Amino acid sequence: METNYDLSSSDNEKTVEFSEVSSFETFSNSSNDIGDQSLPSENDFEEGNWKIYDQNVNFKTNLPIFKEKEGPYKNLASLNEPIEFFGLFLDDDFLQKICENTDLYYQAYKNQKNRTTKRLSDSHKKKWTKPDLDELKAFFGILLYMGIIQKPKIEDYWSSSILVGTPGIAQILSCDHFVQILRSLSYTPGRNNEDPLHKIHPLKNQIISVSKKLYGPSKYLTIDEGMIKFNGRHKMKVYMPLKPIKFGFKVYMIAESNSGFVLNWKIP
Numbered sequence: 001m002e003t004n005y006d007l008s009s010s011d012n013e014k015t016v017e018f019s020e021v022s023s024f025e026t027f028s029n030s031s032n033d034i035g036d037q038s039l040p041s042e043n044d045f046e047e048g049n050w051k052i053y054d055q056n057v058n059f060k061t062n063l064p065i066f067k068e069k070e071g072p073y074k075n076l077a078s079l080n081e082p083i084e085f086f087g088l089f090l091d092d093d094f095l096q097k098i099c100e101n102t103d104l105y106y107q108a109y110k111n112q113k114n115r116t117t118k119r120l121s122d123s124h125k126k127k128w129t130k131p132d133l134d135e136l137k138a139f140f141g142i143l144l145y146m147g148i149i150q151k152p153k154i155e156d157y158w159s160s161s162i163l164v165g166t167p168g169i170a171q172i173l174s175c176d177h178f179v180q181i182l183r184s185l186s187y188t189p190g191r192n193n194e195d196p197l198h199k200i201h202p203l204k205n206q207i208i209s210v211s212k213k214l215y216g217p218s219k220y221l222t223i224d225e226g227m228i229k230f231n232g233r234h235k236m237k238v239y240m241p242l243k244p245i246k247f248g249f250k251v252y253m254i255a256e257s258n259s260g261f262v263l264n265w266k267i268p
Helices: 047-056 082-089 092-110 133-148 154-158 175-184 201-214
Strands: 002-008 013-021 024-028 221-229 247-256 262-266
Touching (some): 082 133, 082 201, 133 175, 154 175, 201 262
Antiparallel strands (some): 002 013, 013 024, 247 262
């Protein structure tokens, strides 16, 4: 379908041809090439005709058309319990690796000679046993609970006092075993003194990998900086007074601009 318009200027007259091709409308005089020198210039149009030019003409570009699927790749609406969302990111295979590496970490430090600290060798504490999947899930569940209900000491959660303690938590996991796992928790075997973040790389890579598999972002992405809260001691810990989270690890992230879903992030 072609429609011809006669647009005149004070200097000369030219006929401009508008061609509708499928979903694109291409403006052309003698060629569809955007770089064609024969295209009309601004002086070829009267002021009242620019509305027609602006609404009906789309120039060809070499930019690729975004055709990727947007939104969740899986039916997340079918997940009802928080443990089901947790299992999407930390599945049983990855948790089993944590169990193995945590046991190796404990045994390595326990067998070290001339070790003066008592944190792994208290005789009155419960004897160490390798954690299984149920115990590790209970451990992470208690950690999340501690982030919501904060108390002065870890032992307060297992207190028998009705004013301080948390009813039922002792039936989930004993305090001694929780502290043992907390002190020996490891995501990777061995040590790497050259990489200050080697202990968390497997966890970081797992979360990023799953994030890319679960969600397809739109074409509108943004690169921004953020903070991961951290209260311990580390040489990469920074202080950002203008951030809501003032102490922690500074990260650069790429996220979907309309939903805020983070696809990838990096600690510089």
